[in-house]
Amino acid sequence: MEATISPVSGLEEPYPFFLPEKNNRLLIDLTFQAVLATRSYRQATFGSVREVEEFPLSIGEAIFHIIPLGLVIADNQGRVVGINKAGTQILGVTGQRVQSRLLEEIIPLAKYSEIIQSGKPQVWEFQQTNGSTIIVIGTPLWFQSKIEGVLYQFFSDESEVVRLLLEQLKKAEARASHNPENLKSSGFLFNFHQIRTVNHYFRNVLNLSRKAARSHATILILGESGTGKGILAQAIHEESPRRNAPLIKVNCAAIPPELLESELFGYEEGAFTGAKKGGKPGKFELAHGGTIFLDEIGDMPLNMQAKLLTVLQDKEIERLGSTQTRKIDVRVIAATNKDLEKMVQEGRFREDLFYRLNVIKLVLPPLKERLEDIPLLTEGILQRLNKEYGKKLRLTPAAMECLLSYSWPGNVRELENVLERAAILAETQEIHPHHLEIDYPRKKKGIKEISTLYKVRIEAEKEAIIQALEAFGGEKTRAAKALGLSRQALYTKMTSYGLLKH
Numbered sequence: 001m002e003a004t005i006s007p008v009s010g011l012e013e014p015y016p017f018f019l020p021e022k023n024n025r026l027l028i029d030l031t032f033q034a035v036l037a038t039r040s041y042r043q044a045t046f047g048s049v050r051e052v053e054e055f056p057l058s059i060g061e062a063i064f065h066i067i068p069l070g071l072v073i074a075d076n077q078g079r080v081v082g083i084n085k086a087g088t089q090i091l092g093v094t095g096q097r098v099q100s101r102l103l104e105e106i107i108p109l110a111k112y113s114e115i116i117q118s119g120k121p122q123v124w125e126f127q128q129t130n131g132s133t134i135i136v137i138g139t140p141l142w143f144q145s146k147i148e149g150v151l152y153q154f155f156s157d158e159s160e161v162v163r164l165l166l167e168q169l170k171k172a173e174a175r176a177s178h179n180p181e182n183l184k185s186s187g188f189l190f191n192f193h194q195i196r197t198v199n200h201y202f203r204n205v206l207n208l209s210r211k212a213a214r215s216h217a218t219i220l221i222l223g224e225s226g227t228g229k230g231i232l233a234q235a236i237h238e239e240s241p242r243r244n245a246p247l248i249k250v251n252c253a254a255i256p257p258e259l260l261e262s263e264l265f266g267y268e269e270g271a272f273t274g275a276k277k278g279g280k281p282g283k284f285e286l287a288h289g290g291t292i293f294l295d296e297i298g299d300m301p302l303n304m305q306a307k308l309l310t311v312l313q314d315k316e317i318e319r320l321g322s323t324q325t326r327k328i329d330v331r332v333i334a335a336t337n338k339d340l341e342k343m344v345q346e347g348r349f350r351e352d353l354f355y356r357l358n359v360i361k362l363v364l365p366p367l368k369e370r371l372e373d374i375p376l377l378t379e380g381i382l383q384r385l386n387k388e389y390g391k392k393l394r395l396t397p398a399a400m401e402c403l404l405s406y407s408w409p410g411n412v413r414e415l416e417n418v419l420e421r422a423a424i425l426a427e428t429q430e431i432h433p434h435h436l437e438i439d440y441p442r443k444k445k446g447i448k449e450i451s452t453l454y455k456v457r458i459e460a461e462k463e464a465i466i467q468a469l470e471a472f473g474g475e476k477t478r479a480a481k482a483l484g485l486s487r488q489a490l491y492t493k494m495t496s497y498g499l500l501k502h
Contacts, residue, residue: 067084067086069086071152072103072106072151073150073152074103076148078102078113079100080100081100087152107136107152109126110138112138115150122137123135123136139151191234191238192209196376197373198373198493218360220358220361222361222364225411227366230295233249233291233295233335237333242291246286248291249295250263250295251295253296253299263282265285265317265320266282268319281319284330287330291332291333293334294334298349309356332357366408374415375400378419381416382394394431395431396432462499464483465494465499466499476491
């Protein structure tokens with residue numbers, strides 16, 4: 001693409017340009033940026049691609065002045081060498097001579113030095129006296145590997161195009177802050193491969209979860225606090241066709257009831273005192289195309305339950321302060337540690353919403369009902385803690401016995417906290433019972449120790465493994481087959497029972 005700078009007549013008012021040769025280059029650089037915008041502008045005006053393509057490029061100065069965008073060019077001394085008609089109107093300098101004036105005299109916070117030194121664009125905004133906001137983009141102009149000046153572009157926030165752009169940017173920013181994709185590099189995003197268990201019941205729950213993940217059905221996850229409902233929700237999302245779209249989490253118990261509606265469905269500008277200019281998208285809008293995880297759904301107020309039911313039925317939302325509805329495509333996963341059926345009977349949870357949520361129900365067992373998973377869970381938690389603290393910690397058999405003897409009212413979350421505290425307290429690489437600081441059962445003087453059924457089963461399993469290994473001369477594959485276990489499951493049990501020699 002070539003362009004020639006030449007005087008132009010026939011404009012609404014004269015725009016004299018007296019530029020040295022090197023500054024002609026600046027206008028040429030600008031022309032390349034302006035032509036595409038001008039073509040789109042002309043195409044919208046004339047409605048003809050042919051007429052646009054025939055638009056001569058030789059009138060670069062005319063393009064500079066008629067483009068519907070405020071433009072200012074500064075030379076490498078920070079002085080104005082060009083301003084178009086839109087620029088004079090936006091900056092309020094119509095009728096004034098601005099050529100050769102310093103940028104700071106006409107552009108608030110010109111940031112000229114920052115742009116020149118960094119060689120990168122800068123974006124900022126300033127308020128006009130009439131209250132409107134002007135958005136400024138300052139771009140360095142390069143010529144032969146040297147910055148010869150800066151191009152400033154001005155946008156008014158009253159422009160419909162700018163308003164739509166800002167709305168999309170708000171959505172993108174909010175999605176980025178909630179999107180678990182941001183956590184992948186840190187290893188905080190869970191999938192089914194990271195959820196390990198040898199418990200038969202929990203395995204069945206995970207199998208059902210995998211099947212449900214491939215559908216778009218609503219899922220209800222039930223379980224005590226700390227059992228991993230949020231982790232399972234992440235795994236379901238990662239296994240679903242929506243994995244590349246956002247996963248938005250909402251803790252219904254953590255948001256004040258009076259704010260919950262605006263958080264879920266968003267609001268329009270002026271909807272209430274303190275509402276952000278331009279409004280704000282709600283969590284359902286941000287989750288469009290993806291999944292929304294409504295944690296602690298049992299704490300949602302009754303009036304909000306009715307509105308949520310409408311959203312699930314109609315698949316559309318209405319922002320606070322708006323009269324227009326917006327279509328949404330969102331998969332809902334809800335979770336609670338409360339007995340929703342009992343709450344329905346007591347009138348504290350809507351029956352119709354319960355049945356709408358309860359399409360696929362997943363009930364997570366508490367840790368006390370799957371104590372056989374503690375060695376697996378402990379191994380994974382210690383790996384993370386060793387990496388975090390730069391240690392090589394391991395549990396002593398006595399410490400493992402303490403973990404297996406505890407009732408774990410706080411479930412997996414409590415196990416993580418106990419092990420992290422122990423990792424801090426341990427003076428050596430071994431974690432002993434006193435590092436755990438849990439009230440595990442101890443044998444009292446004069447009282448015969450009563451073994452739990454679980455401990456009896458553990459001892460029986462341990463004895464059975466020993467006998468199988470002896471019967472097959474230590475061949476673990478054959479021993480595992482005789483015991484009805486996989487080789488990996490046998491290794492896991494041998495490790496937890498202290499039967500695996502290192």
